[in-house]
Amino acid sequence: MFKQSAQHIGTYYAGTYGQIPLRPHLQEALDCDVLIVGAGFSGLHTGLRLALAGKKVVILEASRLAWAASGRNGGQALPGWSCDMPPLEKALGLERAKRLWDSMVWAADEMRALPERHGFDIDYRTGALYTAVLPRRVRQLQESLEEAEQKYGYQQLSFIPKEQLSEWIASPRYLAALHDAGAAHLNPLKLAQGLAATLEAHGGRIFEQSKAINWQESADGYRVRTEHGEVRGKVLVLACNAYVDGLDRELAKRLLPVGSYQVATAPLDPELARSLFPKGTCAIDNQFVPDYFRVTPDNRLLFGGGCTYLGGIPDDVPAATRPYLERVFPQLRGVQIDYGWGGHIDCTMHRTPDVGRDGQKYWLQGFSGHGILPTLAAARAVSDAILGDAELLDLYQGLDNPRFPGGDLLAAPIEAVGKAWYRLRDLF
Numbered sequence: 001m002f003k004q005s006a007q008h009i010g011t012y013y014a015g016t017y018g019q020i021p022l023r024p025h026l027q028e029a030l031d032c033d034v035l036i037v038g039a040g041f042s043g044l045h046t047g048l049r050l051a052l053a054g055k056k057v058v059i060l061e062a063s064r065l066a067w068a069a070s071g072r073n074g075g076q077a078l079p080g081w082s083c084d085m086p087p088l089e090k091a092l093g094l095e096r097a098k099r100l101w102d103s104m105v106w107a108a109d110e111m112r113a114l115p116e117r118h119g120f121d122i123d124y125r126t127g128a129l130y131t132a133v134l135p136r137r138v139r140q141l142q143e144s145l146e147e148a149e150q151k152y153g154y155q156q157l158s159f160i161p162k163e164q165l166s167e168w169i170a171s172p173r174y175l176a177a178l179h180d181a182g183a184a185h186l187n188p189l190k191l192a193q194g195l196a197a198t199l200e201a202h203g204g205r206i207f208e209q210s211k212a213i214n215w216q217e218s219a220d221g222y223r224v225r226t227e228h229g230e231v232r233g234k235v236l237v238l239a240c241n242a243y244v245d246g247l248d249r250e251l252a253k254r255l256l257p258v259g260s261y262q263v264a265t266a267p268l269d270p271e272l273a274r275s276l277f278p279k280g281t282c283a284i285d286n287q288f289v290p291d292y293f294r295v296t297p298d299n300r301l302l303f304g305g306g307c308t309y310l311g312g313i314p315d316d317v318p319a320a321t322r323p324y325l326e327r328v329f330p331q332l333r334g335v336q337i338d339y340g341w342g343g344h345i346d347c348t349m350h351r352t353p354d355v356g357r358d359g360q361k362y363w364l365q366g367f368s369g370h371g372i373l374p375t376l377a378a379a380r381a382v383s384d385a386i387l388g389d390a391e392l393l394d395l396y397q398g399l400d401n402p403r404f405p406g407g408d409l410l411a412a413p414i415e416a417v418g419k420a421w422y423r424l425r426d427l428f
């Protein structure tokens with residue numbers, strides 16, 4: 001269904017990284033303990049944890065490392081899942097949902113510590129604002145804060161009323177915000193490259209431009225073929241996001257690929273850039289289809305908003321995004337936009353993560369547009385289970401992720417109609 005390209009697409013991250021190292025493509029037959037398909041955050045975090053535990057890990061990547069969502073996202077590391085806590089609580093009960101939440105808080109701490117521990121830089125900056133446009137969603141912010149503190153013991157949120165907002169963000173659009181001191185923003189391509197280099201330093205091997213064509217189970221594990229080679233692993237991990245389609249039809253049926261896109265402006269005058277976020281946070285609003293944005297270390301505004309169904313991305317991403325950007329920051333009217341790009345997110349029916357196992361085949365998917373910290377939390381669950389402790393993975397397996405009715409063909413139109421309704425509700 002998706003076209004893969006052999007090289008990175010024209011994102012701000014790829015355009016400003018410098019020389020991106022190219023890993024070899026697979027041209028041999030290899031044996032390993034754990035064979036991972038997909039070199040995004042899901043595959044890389046899982047692989048690194050297992051390599052650090054002494055496992056022989058091989059990762060196959062169809063394109064380039066972090067070629068898909070992990071190299072194209074907004075860089076906002078926000079504690080929580082796309083679905084928020086209510087569906088998790090409904091499926092698991094409060095006590096088990098709390099254990100899942102604790103693993104999310106662990107992921108937020110680990111995201112800060114991991115690059116420092118292994119000596120790489122990800123342009124890590126703390127703090128995020130969750131902003132409200134509509135009066136009833138100001139109430140939602142307050143309710144979220146109370147629930148986070150009282151039910152989940154999360155003490156990192158503070159409420160910012162309208163009269164104090166200008167100390168945090170130079171936008172007339174918002175009525176109030178929550179500040180999350182446990183959130184952060186970062187450069188995702190630097191994170192992926194840092195994880196990969198650390199994995200390789202611990203004996204892991206990564207092959208780029210090496211698409212897994214199919215997998216087969218055998219008496220002693222799994223065998224995956226690529227165009228010019230094959231890998232046999234005792235354990236198989238599928239970490240392919242919405243691109244899983246032909247490789248595993250059953251996993252694909254539980255995902256709807258949704259297009260999402262964003263832009264990066266030209267570098268702004270440093271004082272203007274600083275004035276947008278005086279305290280250096282990032283921001284995401286609490287509309288159903290949110291705007292999310294932040295300033296990069298080289299003083300560009302990165303701005304995302306809007307999404308499409310049927311996997312399409314607008315032909316002219318800057319033109320599609322500019323009205324939303326200028327609605328938030330009218331002072332940037334006419335600003336030069338240097339980069340515009342899109343990517344795909346792997347939505348499940350209830351936006352709940354789809355992480356599990358069947359025999360020694362594991363999978364991580366369904367992050368539904370919010371995956372920087374959730375992939376790390378899920379990678380811990382999967383790697384712990386592979387190493388013999390399935391307590392966290394069992395929680396994920398308590399979530400029900402049904403197939404989309406009617407398969408690929410019907411899922412997207414049904415979702416699009418649903419989204420049109422929710423978009424209308426974003427107006428009032």
Ligand SMILES: Cc1cc2nc3c(=O)[nH]c(=O)nc-3n(C[C@H](O)[C@H](O)[C@H](O)COP(=O)(O)OP(=O)(O)OC[C@H]3O[C@@H](n4cnc5c(N)ncnc54)[C@H](O)[C@@H]3O)c2cc1C
Pocket residue numbers: 004037038039040041042043060061062063064065066067068069070071072073074075076077078210211212213239240241242243244247260261262292304342343344345364365367368369370371372373375
């Ligand atoms: C535009 C956009 C903005 C986003 N913004 C944010 C944000 O600000 N904060 C946040 O938390 N999340 C955000 N997300 C979501 C987040 O980026 C993802 O949830 C996360 O990166 C998913 O990681 P992954 O490893 O599961 O998938 P991916 O990063 O998509 O990796 C999957 C990899 O598998 C490879 N693959 C697939 N099939 C095969 C095969 N057959 N053989 C070999 N390789 C294969 C693909 O090429 C790909 O590299 C955003 C996503 C997008 C698209």
